Amino acid sequence: MTDSVIVFDTETTGLSPRYGHRIIEIGAVKLSGETIVDEFHSLIDAGVVISPQAQAVHGISRAMLRGQPRPEEVFFDFHNFIGQSLLVAHNAPFDLRFLRAEFGLLGFGLANQVECTLKLSRKYLSDLSNYRLETVYRHLGGVVDDSVQRHRALDDARMAAFVWLGLQ
Numbered sequence: 001m002t003d004s005v006i007v008f009d010t011e012t013t014g015l016s017p018r019y020g021h022r023i024i025e026i027g028a029v030k031l032s033g034e035t036i037v038d039e040f041h042s043l044i045d046a047g048v049v050i051s052p053q054a055q056a057v058h059g060i061s062r063a064m065l066r067g068q069p070r071p072e073e074v075f076f077d078f079h080n081f082i083g084q085s086l087l088v089a090h091n092a093p094f095d096l097r098f099l100r101a102e103f104g105l106l107g108f109g110l111a112n113q114v115e116c117t118l119k120l121s122r123k124y125l126s127d128l129s130n131y132r133l134e135t136v137y138r139h140l141g142g143v144v145d146d147s148v149q150r151h152r153a154l155d156d157a158r159m160a161a162f163v164w165l166g167l168q
Contacts, residue, residue: 005031006081007088007164008040009156010095011058014051017101022046022071024060026078027154029161030085036161040081041154043068058151075102084112090133090160092116117163124167133159140166 008028014021024046030038045065055061089095092114100110121128121136128139134150137159149155 003032004037004083004085005088005164006085007031007157007161008082008095008099009089009153009160010098011060011151011153012054012098013046013048014054017098020048021051021054021098022048023098023102024050024065025058025153026074027152027157028078028081029154029157030081031161031165034165036158038081039154040078042074042077044071044074045069046071060152071102072106075106075108079103079106079108082112087112087114088117088160088164089114090117090136090156090163092118115164117160117167120167121163133163136163 006028008026010023011025012021012023022044024044026040026042026044028040029036043060043065045068050060050062093116096110096114103110117136118131121131125131125136125139128135133156134144138144140163142159142162144150148159
């Protein structure tokens, strides 16, 4: 285990890799202490249809993915980026299901320790009306302005990093 923490988020073509859904955007920030020291971001042309429901959430279209890197390029680089770092995500089981599926296609395992800010939020912030990332972020003092792209991987990873630090 290294001293760094990787907070990441994915955007997908649907709800389950079991049905052929894939990651089409990944974003991550590397924390050293309380400081973001590096970022990773890519759109991904997985060559599959994006469900209308998923597109309504993240706004990523097939046209936006044309010319973007293929999954094998992105996930090889992401695997190197995360190393043995602690991984953190909001609703980590969802993102991990997809990440494990993508890594599995490349023959990679995923043995990193994982923390879930959704689970931690529910444990330590029992008075919230809901535990969506933006709700928890705002509760902890985060400001969502026009520069933040909601339900896009890198901005959501940045918000989740703020939540992670706020819950420590």
